[in-house]
Amino acid sequence: MPKSRIRKKADYTPPPSKQATAIKLNSRNWVAPVMLAMFLIGLAWIVVFYVTDGSLPVDALGNWNIVVGFGFIAAGFGVSTQWK
Numbered sequence: 001m002p003k004s005r006i007r008k009k010a011d012y013t014p015p016p017s018k019q020a021t022a023i024k025l026n027s028r029n030w031v032a033p034v035m036l037a038m039f040l041i042g043l044a045w046i047v048v049f050y051v052t053d054g055s056l057p058v059d060a061l062g063n064w065n066i067v068v069g070f071g072f073i074a075a076g077f078g079v080s081t082q083w084k
Contacts, residue, residue, distance in 0.1 A: 028084055035079045042072030 046069035048056050056066060 028082060029084045031079060035076050036082065038072050038076030038079060042069045042074075042076065045069035045072060 018019040045057055046066060049069065054062065054065070058068075061068065
């Protein structure tokens with residue numbers, strides 16, 4: 001039976017070391033706290049409206065207080081699009 005050829009593998013050579021490069025990152029540390037604050041303010045606005053039977057947070061708005069609360073929540077979702 002014929003003998004198979006032996007394949008010689010190339011010796012391992014590590015890749016050349018990369019020099020540290022300065023990468024400018026956009027600081028978006030403000031996004032998560034602002035997003036959570038908007039969510040919580042909107043939720044609190046709606047809860048306070050229901051618990052006080054519509055007399056708080058702004059009595060003159062009436063049922064539009066719900067829209068204001070959901071507006072804060074929607075603004076929170078809008079801010080969340082900036083999160084990386």
